[in-house]
Amino acid sequence: xxxxxLPAGPEHGHVTFLGAGPGDPGLLTLRAVEALSNADVxxxxxxxxxxxxxxxxxxxxxxxxxxxxxxxxxPGTGTPQLTVVDGTSTPVAVPxxxxxxxxxxxxxxxxxxxxxxxxPGDPGLDTYAxxxxxxxxxxxxxxxxxxxxxxxxxxxxxxxxPLRDAQGADVRFVxxxxxxxxxWTEVGASDGTVVVSTTLDSVAAAAGELVSAGxxxxxxxxxxxxxxxxRQRTWTATLGTIAQTLxxxxxxxxxxxxxxxxxxxxxxxxxxRRDELSWFESKPLFGxxxxxxxxxxxxxxxxxxxxxxxxVPHEVPxxxxxxxxxxxxxxxxxxxxxxxxxxxxxxxxxxxxKAVREKFEEYGxxxxxxxxxxxxxxxxxxxxALVAFGVKPDLVPSGEQSAAGLLEDWPPYDPVFDPIxxxxxxxxxxxTETLVAGLIELGWxxxxxxxxxxxxxxxxxxxxxxAIKGGGFDAVLFTSSSTVRNLVxxxxxxxxxxxxxxxxxxxxKTAEEHGLRVDVMAPEPSVHKLAxxxxxFGMKRxxxxxxxxxxxxxxxxxxxxxxxRRSTT
Numbered sequence: 001x002x003x004x005x006l007p008a009g010p011e012h013g014h015v016t017f018l019g020a021g022p023g024d025p026g027l028l029t030l031r032a033v034e035a036l037s038n039a040d041v042x043x044x045x046x047x048x049x050x051x052x053x054x055x056x057x058x059x060x061x062x063x064x065x066x067x068x069x070x071x072x073x074x075p076g077t078g079t080p081q082l083t084v085v086d087g088t089s090t091p092v093a094v095p096x097x098x099x100x101x102x103x104x105x106x107x108x109x110x111x112x113x114x115x116x117x118x119x120p121g122d123p124g125l126d127t128y129a130x131x132x133x134x135x136x137x138x139x140x141x142x143x144x145x146x147x148x149x150x151x152x153x154x155x156x157x158x159x160x161x162p163l164r165d166a167q168g169a170d171v172r173f174v175x176x177x178x179x180x181x182x183x184w185t186e187v188g189a190s191d192g193t194v195v196v197s198t199t200l201d202s203v204a205a206a207a208g209e210l211v212s213a214g215x216x217x218x219x220x221x222x223x224x225x226x227x228x229x230x231r232q233r234t235w236t237a238t239l240g241t242i243a244q245t246l247x248x249x250x251x252x253x254x255x256x257x258x259x260x261x262x263x264x265x266x267x268x269x270x271x272x273r274r275d276e277l278s279w280f281e282s283k284p285l286f287g288x289x290x291x292x293x294x295x296x297x298x299x300x301x302x303x304x305x306x307x308x309x310x311x312v313p314h315e316v317p318x319x320x321x322x323x324x325x326x327x328x329x330x331x332x333x334x335x336x337x338x339x340x341x342x343x344x345x346x347x348x349x350x351x352x353x354k355a356v357r358e359k360f361e362e363y364g365x366x367x368x369x370x371x372x373x374x375x376x377x378x379x380x381x382x383x384x385a386l387v388a389f390g391v392k393p394d395l396v397p398s399g400e401q402s403a404a405g406l407l408e409d410w411p412p413y414d415p416v417f418d419p420i421x422x423x424x425x426x427x428x429x430x431x432t433e434t435l436v437a438g439l440i441e442l443g444w445x446x447x448x449x450x451x452x453x454x455x456x457x458x459x460x461x462x463x464x465x466x467a468i469k470g471g472g473f474d475a476v477l478f479t480s481s482s483t484v485r486n487l488v489x490x491x492x493x494x495x496x497x498x499x500x501x502x503x504x505x506x507x508x509k510t511a512e513e514h515g516l517r518v519d520v521m522a523p524e525p526s527v528h529k530l531a532x533x534x535x536x537f538g539m540k541r542x543x544x545x546x547x548x549x550x551x552x553x554x555x556x557x558x559x560x561x562x563x564x565r566r567s568t569t
Contacts, residue, residue: 013040013109015136017129019122019148020048024158024228027149028055035116035146041108043101044118052118063108065101101128102135109141122150152195155227155262159234160278161271163193163264171195176206188213193266199258200225200251204243210265211239221265222274225251230287230312236274239265283310284539288474288554289467291494293318293483298350301381302477302527309535314473316464318486320457321351324429324450333424333449334359338369342447343420346376347393348403348435352426353385355451367391378406379526402525403435413443426451430482454482459490471495474555475520475534478502479527481510488514497558501534503527 016035021027028036028051036042036055043063044052053062101117108115119126123133123145136143152173156163163171170192174183177198187194188210198206203223211217217240224234237245246252264271280286288311292299295317303313324330334356336342347353360369367390377383377393379401386393397405413421422445425436429450439446459465467473469492476494478484484507487494493515494500501520502508508518520537522530545552 013111013113013115013141015105015109015115015117015141015143016146017123017133017143018052018116018118018146019124019126019150020044020051020118020120021149022121022151022154022158022228023047023051023226024154025051025054027154027228028052029146029148031146032148038114039116040113041115042118043105043108043115045120048118048120052116056116061108063104065104102132105132106136106139106141109136119148120151121154122148125150125152151227151260151262152197155224156195156222156264158228158232158280159222159224159262159264160274160276160280161222161264162277163195169193169266173197174206176202176209179209184209184213188215191267193264196263196265198261198263200246200254200261201258203246203261203263206263207239207242207265215239215265219265219267220271221263222271223261223263225259225261227262228280230307230310232281232287234274234278234281236271280310282542284535284542285475286310288312288538289314289472289556290534291316291468291473291476291487291498293476293478293487298381301384302531305528305531306534309531309538311475314464316460316487316491317457318483318490319454321354322453322455323355324453329449330355330359330426330451333426333447334363334365336447337373337424338365340372340420342373342422342424343418344374344376344423344444345370346378346406346423346425346435346439347382347386348378348406348425348427350382350385351428351454352451353382353389356426357389376406376410378403400524400526403432403438406435407438407442410439410442421445422447425449429453456486456489465491468492468494468498471497471556471558473498475499475501477527477530477534478507478511479530481507483507484510484514484516497555499534499537499555501530501537503530 016039018032018035020032032052033055036052037057039056039060041061041063042049042052042056043065045065049062049064105115105117117129117132119129123129124147133143133145153163170190172187172190172192173195174187175197194210196206200223207221210219217238219239220236221239221242222234222236223242223246224232226232235242235245235249285306290306290311290313292302292306292313292315294302294315296303296315299313299315303315306313337345345356347356360366370391374394375386375391376395377386379397383393383396395406395409397409399405399408415421421443423439425439425446425448427448427450429452436446436448468476468487473494476487476498478487478501480503496517499519500511500516501522502511502518503522504525505521508521511518520530520533522533542552
């Protein structure tokens with residue numbers, strides 16, 4: 001049994017001090033994910049909560065400390081800004097005794113609760129984590145430590161800057177905010193690599209300290225802000241030119257000059273050859289904000305794929321699903337399913353699976369009702385929904401994931417081998433007749449049943465609508481003609497700098513009819529092929545910019561005023 005699953009004490013509970021890493025949720029350790037899944041209470045700063053929240057169980061209580069972890073004083077020295085949020089995101093009053101993070105953690109642990117105190121990077125390098133651990137020890141509250149990836153190590157890796165070479169150069173770590181004159185003298189006198197934790201507006205001062213301590217002004221360095229996230233940006237310069245480089249990049253002066261950065265200084269070739277090793281920022285859609293006109297449930301695998309290309313997906317549902325106006329037809333079909341009326345049931349969407357599952361639950365049925373019935377799914381996403389229901393589909397298209405692809409593999413009716421000639425087809429009210437006609441042609445009788453209705457979704461928030469119309473998104477993926485019509489209807493037409501990607505010719509025609517320029521088309525009607533096509537477009541766009549000697553920019557940065565606004569964010 002691992003420490004994160006040990007039973008908590010009835011009075012003191014249990015606290016896990018957890019390193020959330022430098023920003024990328026994918027850098028959480030397996031132990032961290034395990035601890036989060038068992039937690040009753042999360043205690044963390046706002047940005048850390050964004051990293052860990054998805055791994056916490058539903059209904060977990062959340063205690064949010066000030067967004068700047070450095071603003072939380074050691075126990076007993078001050079009163080940090082604290083907000084407590086319960087499992088329904090409702091603010092809860094902080095007890096008067098919870099005057100600092102250590103007391104807050106212990107209050108949360110009372111009554112046998114499991115508390116996860118998450119900090120950026122690694123707990124062993126956090127300014128105040130050790131004080132909180134000592135406070136727990138003094139109060140008899142059992143705790144454990146789950147290490148995380150330190151920013152000083154993780155950020156250079158994502159920036160494409162290895163810290164050691166084949167000769168095993170010395171590596172020194174310096175926190176510029178607390179470094180003494182003696183510290184600067186020591187690292188300045190060495191010829192090893194120096195990793196400096198500082199802020200954007202203090203980089204030039206740190207470079208000056210190193211030069212004063214003996215480092216040559218032409219020593220190369222990299223400076224990375226928002227490391228390991230899709231907002232990451234890295235500049236390469238020298239100790240003597242970094243101030244001018246940041247000025248030319250128009251990031252200073254800026255209200256956000258206090259943002260943390262990691263600077264890597266070294267004579268070795270790794271810094272100088274960062275362009276060859278920059279695997280993260282060179283992803284084909286790095287930093288692109290991509291609008292996906294689907295619900296989070298429908299877009300899960302697509303959004304994961306886009307993230308693998310470096311994009312930031314933003315799901316906006318354009319349709320809402322409602323029950324059929326007359327449910328009797330669906331009720332008869334489900335009863336027929338149980339009584340042996342059908343040889344096959346064909347699911348053409350995740351929503352169809354959901355509609356049948358809800359009807360089953362209404363009647364007290366479960367997946368066992370599918371015994372003896374062959375099940376078909378139009379594609380992998382629908383198949384996964386069925387597996388989650390407890391049903392393994394007998395037929396999934398081997399080629400194109402569509403009604404046409406399903407018909408390619410569907411066996412014709414054979415009265416010798418098929419005791420029943422009828423297919424149950426639960427689907428949307430606006431579905432096409434392709435599958436019905438094809439099944440009839442193969443000799444099957446089809447009960448074409450409206451399982452759910454699709455209606456236009458409510459408009460997205462005003463901020464999202466403005467981003468769509470104002471060019472705040474770099475690309476939008478249209479997966480059907482209805483998504484084009486509905487998105488324009490509820491949010492307006494995307495800006496002309498936005499890259500328009502369509503799943504097929506029919507969708508592209510609808511987009512053009514709405515005055516949109518189609519830039520990307522999937523080679524086959526698949527959402528994943530559509531994402532691949534967009535990534536290929538982004539890769540070619542990046543290669544063309546580099547070949548021309550131009551800076552690599554996102555499409556949204558081409559709109560009027562975008563560069564000026566970007567310099568202040």
